[in-house]
Amino acid sequence: MREVAIIGIGETKIGELWDLSLRDLGIHAGLEAIQDAGVTGDEIEKLYIGNMSAGRLINQEHIAPMIADYAGLEGTPAVRIESGGASGGMALAEGFMAVASGMNDIVVVGGAEKMTDVGDVEAKDILSSTGDREWESVFGATFDSLYALMAKHHMDVYGTTREQLAQVAVKNHYNGARNPNAQFQREIPLKMVLNSPAVSTPLGMFDCAPLSDGGAAVVLCPVEIAESYSGKPVRMMGVGMGSDHMAVHDRQSIDTMKATNLAARRALDMTGLECSNMDFAEVHDNYTISEIMAIEDIGFFNKGDGGPATQRGDTALNSKISVNPSGGLKAKGQPVGAVGINQAVEAVIQLRDKAGDRQVDDAEYGLTHNVGGTGGSAVVHIFGRWSP
Amino acid sequence: MSIPRFWREIRQRYKGIGTECGVCNRVYFPPREVCPDCGRDSLGDMKEREISGKGKVLTFTEVHEPMPDFEILSPYIMAIVEMDEGVRMTGQLVGVEFDEVKNGMEVEAVLRKLGEESPSGIIYYGYKFRPCR
Incomplete structure (x- = not known):
């Protein structure tokens, strides 16, 4: 198993973000992370997205390819991971395994949730x-x-x-x-x-x-090549x-x-x-x-x-x-x-x-x-x- | 909720039908096909078992921000009840004031209306708990 590093991070401000859609949240965070890492779109081999309930919150399933599409990554494998409130952490675990296993070198893991397009009672029900x-x-x-x-x-x-x-x-x-x-x-x-x-x-x-809107993303790679990118690495x-x-x-x-x-x-x-x-x-x-x-x-x-x-x-x-x-x-x-x-x-x-x-x-x-x-x-x- | 989704759980929600593991005799509610303790040894050996409906309050809370279906009852008491068979269930506690509820209080399950789809839609029934008389 290979050792894994995080070489880039990005996140939106968290809150009631009325002017941002789920798509925007995922992309803003993702692009920031990619820039921080200094990787190019061509290098990204896989995208994982942690998300609890886009289907009920914004009536949109299948959001991983949607976010990949608008991030300019169409063609890149993109998968959503769901585990309730642990969706983000579980997506990160999947990204870790993809890199640690040797299957992929550069993997982006994002998380995004748009909670405020429904009322707060409905959001709590979801x-x-x-x-x-x-x-x-x-x-x-x-x-x-x-x-x-x-x-x-x-x-x-x-x-x-x-x-x-x-x-x-x-x-x-x-x-x-x-x-x-x-x-x-x-x-x-x-x-x-x-x-x-x-x-x-x-x-x-x-x-x-609170129940909030927000997006966050990280870029993973094997430890051996971590220093060849511009983002200061941290070990996972x-x-x-x-x-x-x-x-x-x-x-x-x-x-x-x-x-x-x-x-x-x-x-x-x-x-x-x-x-x-x-x-x-x-x-x-x-x-x-x-x-x-x-x-x-x-x-x-x-x-x-x-x-x-x-x-x-x-x-x-x-x-x-x-x-x-x-x-x-x-x-x-x-x-x-x-x-x-x-x-x-x-x-x-x-x-x-x-x-x-x-x-x-x-x-x-x-x-x-x-x-x-x-x-x-x-x-x-x-x-x-x-x-x- | 679709009618079959509610209808298929009627035996459990109305009559408290659970299962008992034929290996370790632990009782489960709702029914399980596999005993979490005995694993594959229990396969095919899980027997139907009706829960008596009697138990003791393990812990409880007074809900002040309910889901819309329960708005009319607010505030109401939710409790986890440890049944005489050892299995635990979550349900509303009725017929008692919040400040009278104590851990260990003896309660029994009663059939009550839980909600309705709409004024002309299906009515959901199920169990609630009340103090034993």
Whole structure:
């Protein structure tokens, strides 16, 4: 298996981007990544696009060749990868495998989602279809409520508090305020999170990430040829994926994401590194409880210590482990199928020392964690600073 | 939702028909063709099993931002219930105020209307849970 590098990154600003279509989002991000890498269109051997639900959000399936077409890449193999909210991360895993296997040299992996061409109630309904439609949502379970059930259980079992959940949002808004591509670039006080209107108890509005438009892309190549391109390379060292029961109620434990645990273990085993080697992590904080579960299930903290660790400030920028330096889904935004690529883009920015006010000092290794649905699938990637 | 899509799950949604693994006797709802624990040993050995409908609340939430079909009920309670057979189910909890609900509360499944396609369309029925009397 060959070692893989990322040599180019691109992403749109994230938010309610009324003047941009899905096509625009994919192309803007893709062209930026290609320019950053310094590759030519002729060199690109494959395009993967992570996308959750273009079919329901804009009534357009088969979007990969469409994006390839408008990026001037007609003729290039182009495939869409879907795994709910983990679509981007899973697409990146496919791109990694194409390069690592020796089948392709230059591969572009993009992610794009256009959430705001439907109303927010419909968008939430579409998102909830990444849970178990027949045995959860039919009975009235919203996507929010399934995460609320995990949150309530986590609080009952481990004593996690409402304030600890809220601190996740406060921290991620602090980081997002330092990210020019973030949807919400302002800090928020704890009280604002605690007093936000109930969505599904114990979760309030500020415990939930927004549903956003956005696109992101990266260019991959084998490590041996990485320095022959203009973009400063970053190593993609490990990839791990996992799955779990589709419905939350079927999980071995409602407060634990087994898919995350498996994906993290597999990715770490591939690199020989441990959680303690990581300087930062971009984790899937679609809800505040999700970040607390993620930092436990990946292995940064013991089960049940995710809340207290957050409250102690262990996950703040340049503390024990900088979690979601980009602002995460909570503040940077949640263009669902693009999230996994947005996370990879942040990892590259950090490992190139280009993160400005949100730079993780002396970052050597970083981890990204992307979840599909309510934990039915998860993918973890590990990145390392370039050393020739 | 198309009529067959709802109709084909009627036995499960109305009567709580699940399966039991003939190897390890674990009960599943909805039915499964393969036991996740026993794998291929369970193939052809999964038997129909009616769920009693009685269980205990494992965890619960009050939904304030429902899907359009459930707007009229807002706020309402969703719960994960651990049934006496060991299997868990997600459903609404009715006939009780939110602040009266406790983990471990004994509940039973009852047949209720879940929604309707349109004023002249099909009506969806299924289970909800209420406190045992």
